Amino acid sequence: MILAIETSCDDTCAAVLTPDGRRALSNVVHTQTEHDRYGGVVPEVASRAHLERMEGVIATALERAGVSLSDVERVAVTVRPGLIGALLVGVAAAKGLAFARRLPLVPVDHLKGHVAAAYLERPDLRPPFVALIASGGHTALYNVAEDRSMELLGETLDDAAGEALDKGARMLGLGFPGGPAISKAARDGDPERHDFPVGLRDKKNLDFSFSGLKTSLLYKLKAMGPGEVEAELPHLAAGYEAAVVAALSGKLLRAARERGARSVVVAGGVAANGLLRKTLAGECERRGLDLVIPEPALCTDNAAMIGAASVDAEALPFPDYLPVTARSV
Incomplete structure (x- = not known):
């Protein structure tokens, strides 16, 4: 199993995926509400909130997937881009879990994760x-x-x-x-x-x-x-x-x-916008294009997409990842 962690901004996320990274057994997202009063995300507040919730979110992801840490074969985590303090919380948690169980660690680019969400929506999707x-x-x-x-x-x-x-x-x-x-x-x-x-x-x-x-x-x-x-x-x-x-x-x-291209993929939080989905559905049908937009839960930041992207990323064996920090790979 793959345990994936995502903390690039204000969502504390953990997910468990099948070894092929194409099916999520759980996908837990805790969206921070502390920023509402500020009208935007405050980096320091986000980092502290991740620290408070990381352990509980991971435990919930494992419980919902019906697995334990002994079933995890590798750990994937977002390392870039994002808020540096927020990223460091996720990377530290992932390294600790991987090190304790001598598991490989997979550093994942957040943007590649968004694209990989399309593979969870459509496992048969193939580039280009x-x-x-x-x-x-x-x-x-x-x-x-x-x-x-x-x-x-x-x-x-x-x-x-x-x-x-x-x-x-x-x-x-x-x-x-x-x-x-x-x-x-x-x-x-x-x-x-x-x-x-x-x-x-x-x-x-x-x-x-x-x-x-x-x-x-x-x-x-x-x-x-x-x-x-x-x-x-x-x-x-x-x-x-x-x-x-x-x-x-x-x-x-x-x-x-x-x-x-005969296929187009739309990902990221704005991909959940109803008008964008409706507009592209009509235009792609008219042009004969295959449109793939993940379900809204996979468009916003989540750990399932990070687990899906980890399949195509290089896994670092134990203990080679000890020097890894956010944005360092």
């Missing part, structure tokens, strides 16, 4: 394909080759898509996290009522930009009175969300066309 990773910290397009190596095709030049949604929600007074809050506010809104720019839409590259979108919302709000903002809130949220989705879907479909 193009993949969009869109989350609060990352927005990038990759070409995944037959050997599962990842080539960066384009990335955000400023904010990540999830960060843009968080900041937009904050300006609209909708709270944190912003993605779900904006989607909820936009349900009865008209996305065409207010004109919002789609960053780099007419550029031939595969990069993203959301700074102009945020600025556009800021100026619209400044031009409105409090009563008008309240009345227009659903329409503002709908237009803002639609602009983010248009940027993501447009670049992904362009990448698929340029690379001749």
